[in-house]
Amino acid sequence: MAALTEPLPGTADLWEPEVLEWTGVEEAARAVFSLYGYGEVRTPVFERTDVFVRAIGDETDVVQKEMYTFQDRGGRSLTLRPEGTAGVIRAIAHRGLSPGEQVRVYYLGPMFRGERPAAGRRRQFHQVGVESVGSCLPQDDAEAIAMLVHYLEVIGIRGGRVLLNSRGLPEDRGPVGAALRRHFQPHLDALCADCRRRFETNVWRMLDCKEPACREIAERAPAMVDLLGTESRAFFAAVLGALDDLGVAYEIAPRLVRGLDYYVHTVFEVVHSGLGAQDALAGGGRYRISLPGGKTPVDGVGFAAGVERLLMARESLGVRQPPQPGADAYIVALGNEAVGAALILARDLRRATPGFRVLADYSARSMKAQMRTANRIGVPFTLILGETELAEGKVTCRDMRGAEQHTVSRDAVVAWLRQRR
Ligand code: HAM
Numbered sequence: 001m002a003a004l005t006e007p008l009p010g011t012a013d014l015w016e017p018e019v020l021e022w023t024g025v026e027e028a029a030r031a032v033f034s035l036y037g038y039g040e041v042r043t044p045v046f047e048r049t050d051v052f053v054r055a056i057g058d059e060t061d062v063v064q065k066e067m068y069t070f071q072d073r074g075g076r077s078l079t080l081r082p083e084g085t086a087g088v089i090r091a092i093a094h095r096g097l098s099p100g101e102q103v104r105v106y107y108l109g110p111m112f113r114g115e116r117p118a119a120g121r122r123r124q125f126h127q128v129g130v131e132s133v134g135s136c137l138p139q140d141d142a143e144a145i146a147m148l149v150h151y152l153e154v155i156g157i158r159g160g161r162v163l164l165n166s167r168g169l170p171e172d173r174g175p176v177g178a179a180l181r182r183h184f185q186p187h188l189d190a191l192c193a194d195c196r197r198r199f200e201t202n203v204w205r206m207l208d209c210k211e212p213a214c215r216e217i218a219e220r221a222p223a224m225v226d227l228l229g230t231e232s233r234a235f236f237a238a239v240l241g242a243l244d245d246l247g248v249a250y251e252i253a254p255r256l257v258r259g260l261d262y263y264v265h266t267v268f269e270v271v272h273s274g275l276g277a278q279d280a281l282a283g284g285g286r287y288r289i290s291l292p293g294g295k296t297p298v299d300g301v302g303f304a305a306g307v308e309r310l311l312m313a314r315e316s317l318g319v320r321q322p323p324q325p326g327a328d329a330y331i332v333a334l335g336n337e338a339v340g341a342a343l344i345l346a347r348d349l350r351r352a353t354p355g356f357r358v359l360a361d362y363s364a365r366s367m368k369a370q371m372r373t374a375n376r377i378g379v380p381f382t383l384i385l386g387e388t389e390l391a392e393g394k395v396t397c398r399d400m401r402g403a404e405q406h407t408v409s410r411d412a413v414v415a416w417l418r419q420r421r
Contacts, residue, residue: 010115010123017323022126024321025155025310026108029128032151033106036143038130041105043087049077055086055289057261059202066113080112083260084129085287089298092133093291097298102134108307120278120309129284129304138235141266141286141301142242148270148282148303149248155310156319160270160281163253164240166225167204167263168232170288176227177203187217207255223254235265262287266301272309274316281309325378329417331360332370334386339364341385345395345410349383352414356421374400381417 007013014022030040049069056063068080081087084107092103108128115121130147132140145162152160168176180203188196192211199206207218225236243250250268258267267285275281284303291298314320329349333342339362346360359377361370367384374382384396389407397416398405408416 008123010117010121012122012124016326017321020321020324021311021314022307025307025314026128028155029106029108029151032147032154033130036104036147038104038106038132041088041091041107042109043084043091043107044081045110046078046080047087047090049079050292051090052079052082052086054292055089055262056083057202059198059205060259060261061205062113062259066115068112068114082113083111084109084127084304085131085260085262085302086289088131089133089289089291089300093295093298097134100134102132104130104132106130118278119276120306120312122308126307127304128307128310129302131300131302133298133300133302135301136299138238138266139242141239142246142248144284144301144303145243145250145268146246146248148284148305151305152270152281152310155314156317157272157281157310157313158317159274160272160313162248162250162268162270163256164243164250164266164268165253165256166228166232166236166239166265167257167267167285168224168228169264172228172232175229176224179222179227180204180206183221184217190217202261204257205259207257208259218255221255224257225252225254232265239266258283258285262289264288264299268303270305272313272316274313275309278309281305281313325380327357327359327377327379328421329356329358329381329383330370330374330377330379331358332367332374332382332384333361333364334367334370334384335390336364338385338387338390341390345383345385345413349414349417353417356417381420383413 052067053063062082067082070078072078088105088107097103106129110124110126112124114123117123130144132144149162181199184199184206188199191214192209195206195209195214206214207221209215209218225233256267256269263285265286269283270281271279272281282303282305286301288297288299331342331346333339342360342362346358349356349358361373371382380400382398382400384398389395393410394407395410395413396405396407397413399420406416
C-alpha cells in the first residue's frame with residue numbers, strides 16, 4: 001500500500017529547484033502574451049458541472065470519463081475544471097460582452113482530469129492558456145498560433161511541429177458527418193466499442209481513437225478540409241495565408257479533430273518528439289460556445305499548453321534555468337549578543353538591497369558549523385558578526401567564491417556587497 005504521505009497517483013509535490021523551472025515558464029508566458037495585448041484572468045477552480053458539459057460537449061471523453069464531479073452539501077453538482085476555456089467564457093458572459101468587443105485574456109493554473117497516469121499525463125496538471133474572445137477573423141487564429149510559436153521559442157523549446165486542420169462550421173457537420181459515416185460503415189465490426197457508439201453519436205471522435213485497429217481505418221478516412229463548404233474552406237485558406245505571411249511553419253493534419261467539441265474552423269496542436277506517447281505540448285483552435293439563457297453564442301480562438309509537458313520538452317533539449325543558491329548572503333553570528341545584531345542586520349540588508357536574499361544563523365553554534373551550513377546552501381557571501389566586530393560596529397564580509405575577506409563598518413556592508421554582486 002502506498003504510504004499515506006505520498007501524493008495521490010497522477011499528482012505531485014513540487015519543490016525548488018523544480019519550482020523555479022515552473023516560475024520561469026510562467027513568467028515567460030506573462031511577458032510574451034502581454035506583448036499581444038492579453039491580460040491575466042483568474043477564474044474559480046471549480047464550477048457548476050453544467051458549465052463544462054455545455055461547452056465541451058457531452059459526447060467527449062473529457063465529459064464522459066474524466067471529470068472530477070461531486071455533489072456539495074446543498075446537492076449541487078460541481079466539477080473541478082478539466083480545462084480553462086469553459087470557465088473563462090462563463091466569466092466573460094457574466095461580466096458582459098458588447099457586440100464587436102474583443103477580450104484577450106491568459107490564465108495559468110491547475111486543471112483536473114481523471115485519466116490513467118502516465119509520463120506526461122497527470123490527474124492534476126497545469127496549463128498556461130489564452131483566449132481571444134469576440135475575435136472572428138482568420139488573422140486572429142494565425143496570430144494566436146504565431147504567439148504560441150513565439151512563446152515556445154522564448155522558453156527555449158525548439159523542434160515543435162504545428163499541426164493544423166479545420167472542423168468547418170456547424171452547417172458543414174451534416175455533409176462531413178455523412179461522408180465519415182460512409183467511410184466507417186463497412187468497418188464497424190472491426191472497431192472498438194467506443195467507436196461503434198461514436199458512429200451514432202459523434203463520428204468525428206472516431207478520427208482520433210487511440211486503438212490501433214480503429215486508427216488504421218481512421219487514417220484512410222477522407223480529409224476533412226475537402227468535405228467542407230466554400231465559406232469554411234475560404235476561412236481555412238485565409239488562416240494558412242496569414243501564417244505564411246508571418247513565416248510560421250505548419251503541417252496540415254487532415255484528421256486532427258481535438259478532444260473538445262466546441263471547435264469550429266481552425267484546430268491546431270503543437271507536438272514535440274521529446275515527449276514520448278503523449279506528444280502534444282499545446283492544443284487549441286477557434287470555437288463557438290453557446291451560453292445559458294439562449295444568449296448569442298461567443299466566438300473566440302485560444303490555446304493551452306501543459307506546463308508539465310513544456311518542462312519535459314525543455315529537459316529533453318537540455319534547457320534549464322541557471323541553478324540558484326538558496327540565498328545570496330549568510331550571516332554567521334558568534335555568541336548570544338551577536339545573534340540579536342544578526343537579526344537586525346538581516347532585516348536592514350533585505351530592505352537596503354532589494355532582490356538580495358539574506359539568511360542569518362541564530363543557533364549560536366561554532367563558526368565551523370555555521371560556515372558548513374553556508375557552504376551547503378552555496379551562498380556567494382558570508383557576513384561574520386563576532387565579539388570584536390560587535391564591539392567595533394563592524395562586520396567581516398567574505399566573498400566565498402574567491403575567499404576574499406574584509407572587515408568593514410556596518411554602514412559599508414551594503415556597498416561592499418553591491419560592488420561584488
Ligand atoms: P487540451 O488539448 O485538452 O485543450 O489541453 C491542452 C494541453 O494541456 C495539452 O496539449 C497538454 O499539453 C495538456 N494536458 C491535457 N491533459 C493533460 C494531462 N492529463 N496531463 C498533463 N497535461 C495535459 C484544452 O484544454 C483547451 N481548453 C485548449 C483551448 C483553449 N482551446 C481553445 N482555447
